[in-house]
Amino acid sequence: MVNKxxxxxxxxxxxxxxxxxxxxxxxxxWFAVCVRSDFTLPERFQTVFWITLPAxxxxxxxVFYALGHCHVSWRYVAFSDLGLxxxxxxxxxxxxxxxxYFMVTETRIPRTTLAVDWAMTIVALGGLRAxxxxxxxxxxxxxxxxxxxxxxxVGANHSGESLARQLQVDPQLKYQIVGFLDQxxxxxxxxxxxxxxxxxxEDAARFGIAYDVxxxxxxxxxxxxxxxxxxxxxxxxxxxxxxxxxxxDELLTGDYRLQVRDVQINDLLRREPVQLNSxxxxxxxxxxxxxxxxxxxxxxxxICRQVLRFNPRTLVLVEQAENALFLIEQELHxxxxxxxxxxxxxxxxDERRVRAVLEEHRPHVIFHAAxxxxxxxxxxxxxxxxxxxxxxTKLLAELANEYGVDRFVMISTDKAxxxxxxxxxxxQLAERFVHAFAEEAQTKYVVVRFGNVxxxxxxxxxxxxxxxxxxxxxxxxxxxxxxxxxxxPEASQLVLQSAAMGQGGEIFVLDxxxxxxxxxxxxxxxxxSGFSTDxxxxxxxxxxxxxxxxxxxYFDDEQMxxxxxxxxxxxxxxxxxxxxVRRGIVELTALAHAPAEAIKLKFKELVPEYRLGGExxxxxxxxxxxxxxxxxxxxxxxxxxxxxxxxxxxxSDLPETSAAxxxxxxxxxxxxxxxxxxx
Numbered sequence: 001m002v003n004k005x006x007x008x009x010x011x012x013x014x015x016x017x018x019x020x021x022x023x024x025x026x027x028x029x030w031f032a033v034c035v036r037s038d039f040t041l042p043e044r045f046q047t048v049f050w051i052t053l054p055a056x057x058x059x060x061x062x063v064f065y066a067l068g069h070c071h072v073s074w075r076y077v078a079f080s081d082l083g084l085x086x087x088x089x090x091x092x093x094x095x096x097x098x099x100x101y102f103m104v105t106e107t108r109i110p111r112t113t114l115a116v117d118w119a120m121t122i123v124a125l126g127g128l129r130a131x132x133x134x135x136x137x138x139x140x141x142x143x144x145x146x147x148x149x150x151x152x153x154v155g156a157n158h159s160g161e162s163l164a165r166q167l168q169v170d171p172q173l174k175y176q177i178v179g180f181l182d183q184x185x186x187x188x189x190x191x192x193x194x195x196x197x198x199x200x201x202e203d204a205a206r207f208g209i210a211y212d213v214x215x216x217x218x219x220x221x222x223x224x225x226x227x228x229x230x231x232x233x234x235x236x237x238x239x240x241x242x243x244x245x246x247x248x249d250e251l252l253t254g255d256y257r258l259q260v261r262d263v264q265i266n267d268l269l270r271r272e273p274v275q276l277n278s279x280x281x282x283x284x285x286x287x288x289x290x291x292x293x294x295x296x297x298x299x300x301x302x303i304c305r306q307v308l309r310f311n312p313r314t315l316v317l318v319e320q321a322e323n324a325l326f327l328i329e330q331e332l333h334x335x336x337x338x339x340x341x342x343x344x345x346x347x348x349x350d351e352r353r354v355r356a357v358l359e360e361h362r363p364h365v366i367f368h369a370a371x372x373x374x375x376x377x378x379x380x381x382x383x384x385x386x387x388x389x390x391x392x393t394k395l396l397a398e399l400a401n402e403y404g405v406d407r408f409v410m411i412s413t414d415k416a417x418x419x420x421x422x423x424x425x426x427x428q429l430a431e432r433f434v435h436a437f438a439e440e441a442q443t444k445y446v447v448v449r450f451g452n453v454x455x456x457x458x459x460x461x462x463x464x465x466x467x468x469x470x471x472x473x474x475x476x477x478x479x480x481x482x483x484x485x486x487x488x489p490e491a492s493q494l495v496l497q498s499a500a501m502g503q504g505g506e507i508f509v510l511d512x513x514x515x516x517x518x519x520x521x522x523x524x525x526x527x528x529s530g531f532s533t534d535x536x537x538x539x540x541x542x543x544x545x546x547x548x549x550x551x552x553x554y555f556d557d558e559q560m561x562x563x564x565x566x567x568x569x570x571x572x573x574x575x576x577x578x579x580x581v582r583r584g585i586v587e588l589t590a591l592a593h594a595p596a597e598a599i600k601l602k603f604k605e606l607v608p609e610y611r612l613g614g615e616x617x618x619x620x621x622x623x624x625x626x627x628x629x630x631x632x633x634x635x636x637x638x639x640x641x642x643x644x645x646x647x648x649x650x651x652s653d654l655p656e657t658s659a660a661x662x663x664x665x666x667x668x669x670x671x672x673x674x675x676x677x678x679x
Contacts, residue, residue, distance in 0.1 A: 018065060024124050025060045029053060032116035052109055056096060060121070063092040085126055093118040148176040150212055152204060153245070154231070155219030156182035156190075156197045163219060163245050164195055178211045201231050205238035215241045226514070229524070278310075280500040284365060284407065285310040291363035292317060293348055293396065294370030296324025299411060302492040303367050304328060308336050310496075316361045317343045318370070348392035351399075358403040366400055367495065368393065369411045371427070378423040382599040383592045389426035390585060391592075394433050401441040409499045410434050412449045412507070414484075418609045425603045425610045431507065433585065436578040438505040446502035448495050450510040451484040460518075464525050473539035474522045482515040497565050511567040 030049065037045045067088045093114055100109045151167075153160050160180060167175045179198040182188070187197045198207050201223065204216050216235050218228060232242050290307050294300035295317035301324075307315060315332075319325035322345055329343045342361060346353045348370050371389050372378055378385045393410060400408045412431055415424030431447050438445035467474045491510065498508035519538060526536045561570040584606045591599050604612045 014065075018061060020128075021064055021125070022057055022061060024128070025057055025121065026053065028120035028124055029056050029113075029117050031120055032113045035116045036110050036113045048109065052100075055099065056109075056117075059095050059099065060092040063095065064088050067091075082126060085122055089118055089121045089125075092121075148174045149214045150178050151175050151215040151217050152179050152181055152198070152207060152211070152213050153177055153195075153217045153219065154181045154201045154204070155222035156180035156184070156187045156192050157219070157222070160219045160222070160245075161192050163217075164192070167217075175215070175217075177217075178213060179207060181207070181216075201227070202234070204231060205234045205240065208235070208238050208240045213240060215243055217243050217245050219245050232527075281496050282310050284500045285312050285496070287311065287313045288364040289314045289316065289361055290365045290367070291315075291357075291361065292367045292369060293319075294368075294411075295319045295343075296321050296328050297369060298488055299492060299495075300367070300369035301328045301331075302488045303369060303495060304332060305335075306489070306492045306496055307367075308332065308339050314340045314342055314361065316357065316363060317341060318346050318348070318357060319343075320345065320347045320370075348396050349387050351395055354396060354399055358399055358405075362403060364406045365499065366396070366405050366408045367411070367499070368396055368409065371411070373413075373423060375415070375421045375423045378426070379421065380596070382422040382426075382596050382603075383594070385422050385426040386588050386592045386599065389423070390430050390433070391589060393430040394585060397434055397437055397441075397443075397445065401437070401443040405443050407444045407446065407499060407502065408434075409495065409502070410445070410447045411495065412447050414449055414451045416449065418611070419607065420611045422600065422603070425607050428607055428610075429581075429584065429588070429603075432576045432581050433578075435505065435507070436576045436581045439575075440578060444502060444504035446499055446504070447507040448498045448510065449507060450486060450491050450494070460521070461525065464522055468526060468531065468536055471536070473537040474526070475539050475541055476518050476522055477541050479517075479519050479540055481518050483518060484515050486510065494565075494567055498568050501563060501565065501568065506570055508563070509569045511569060 033045055033049045034041055067084065096109070097111075097114055100114075153164055160182075164177050164180075167177060177195050179196050180187075180192055181199060181201045181204055182197055183200060185200070188199055190197050207213065208216065216231070218231070223231065228242075235242050285307055290312045292300050292304050292307070292315070295304055296319040300319070304315060304317060317325060317329060319328075325343050325345060329341055332339060332341055344357050346357055348354060348368075370392065372381075372385050397408060397410075410430070413424065413427050415421055416428035416431055417424075419425040419428055434445050434447055464474055494510045498506075498510075502508065522538055523533060526533055526538075563570055588599070588602055588606070591602055600612055604610050
């Protein structure tokens with residue numbers, strides 16, 4: 001049996017606390033007797049006091065010690081301790097009253113004395129504890145003010161209040177919070193944790209100068225990336241440092257110790273948090289067998305983490321790269337020891353192996369995130385893109401229907417829209433097969449498209465950071481080139497949401513927010529690294545053949561459709577006959593080992609939108625594409641919905657990272673596995 005009660009050992013510290021309590025109890029009882037006698041204290045009251053004092057001390061010390069009051073640290077006293085104090089004072093008074101009832105009349109304690117003693121005990125002990133904490137948080141910093149940094153906190157909410165209190169309690173952080181800043185004007189002028197709410201974040205520079213502030217602390221997630229970037233620009237003019245405080249939710253899922261950190265690129269690109277329909281996702285995943293291909297890749301591994309939140313019966317991890325599979329299995333076992341995981345080394349182009357996995361586990365849901373994703377590498381190896389991205393998807397989709405899988409979710413890419421690369425056109429043909437096959441199959445097939453994912457394997461951010469570490473230059477292909485960005489957790493969560501909404505035949509497209517100029521991203525990284533653009537040069541190399549200046553989110557003739565989720569869209573797509581799609585795949589299969597140019601010519605024949613060999617879409621470099629204005633609502637079961645494309649697996653194909661030889665090598669070497677995750 002495990003003892004659920006905390007230890008009540010009489011240590012030196014608890015003995016000292018017991019002594020202090022005894023002194024307080026004696027004083028409170030004496031004061032109560034004085035009040036009862038109007039402070040005249042006749043001989044009769046003195047006799048009662050001295051006779052009953054030992055009993056009062058023994059009873060109250062026993063109750064308070066048993067309830068743990070001699071083991072409570074006064075350093076961190078809070079409102080919850082007041083409740084414990086009330087309980088102990090009331091219980092000890094009731095015990096005293098019960099014992100007093102059996103005493104002889106001459107030595108009975110007057111009821112008024114017991115009531116005053118009860119109140120004085122609460123006031124005296126509560127006041128001492130509050131004074132002890134206040135002396136540490138308010139008085140001591142006055143004598144060490146020169147060691148403390150004055151700061152403002154952006155975010156006058158519950159999380160900001162909790163973090164402000166923690167900053168004031170922890171002497172190692174050495175921050176003096178002089179005020180809050182918040183967008184909500186109704187909070188301005190109010191007091192939070194003893195700290196005034198001064199105004200809006202836009203006024204940070206003005207208040208910083210007025211209060212001699214050194215740092216502006218932003219509660220993580222309180223500002224969008226655009227707002228945070230604007231705040232940094234304002235604070236830079238006033239020589240204020242902008243730093244980030246982890247939110248309470250981050251502390252609960254990580255290291256609880258509060259650490260003030262510098263702004264990171266993810267903070268600047270942060271968007272509104274994803275609100276999921278947990279009930280619908282739970283209905284899809286809870287107590288069911290879920291299989292994820294490319295489980296060791298960036299998106300595949302994050303899908304695994306998100307899936308486990310919904311308590312699947314079994315999670316089957318399919319990955320060709322042994323080391324990547326080992327790492328994700330170990331991580332998931334550490335974080336959720338009770339999860340049932342089945343790691344399977346498998347190549348999705350190996351029919352016998354894939355059959356064996358499906359036969360053994362009989363999954364209800366498949367998330368297909370395995371693919372070759374690196375754009376430059378696929379340009380040199382188009383046959384491998386055919387085998388893995390097209391034939392692998394076709395094989396897995398057909399076997400999913402054969403083995404009675406309920407739902408099949410394919411992770412696709414915005415590069416499939418008006419493709420300019422082998423990787424993009426191969427994903428377009430894989431999508432076509434899934435769309436066409438969905439019309440004849442029992443399994444519900446869903447395609448989810450999204451764009452560049454921050455922090456994925458081969459991502460542009462670490463490549464830029466490496467170029468900065470080397471002293472530059474940072475290579476960007478064009479000053480106006482833009483890309484959409486999304487974090488891995490956000491993309492993966494919306495994949496689950498799309499899977500729960502899908503009824504079969506849809507292509508869902510994730511809302512990627514506002515596009516970001518790559519040169520702005522490079523400048524942000526230079527600034528966050530402690531340099532200026534005078535220190536690190538940005539070198540423009542020119543667009544590569546066939547490279548897009550702006551991302552396209554859907555085909556010109558596709559109509560954007562809304563869905564029940566505000567961050568998930570769909571688009572009405574052109575239907576393809578399954579026989580026609582199969583015939584094209586058969587022709588490509590025969591060319592899988594042919595020269596690269598022959599395969600690309602066949603791609604061009606099958607997908608007329610494919611811009612082969614540097615063809616450019618008319619006006620692409622001169623004007624930015626405008627989104628469709630016609631917006632409809634998805635109706636019926638959503639069949640024949642095509643995406644507002646915008647999603648691949650990573651930003652590994654970004655033009656700015658491949659302009660120089662060193663960055664291209666880093667990009668192409670990042671994930672060479674056959675079933676790497678589309679992230």
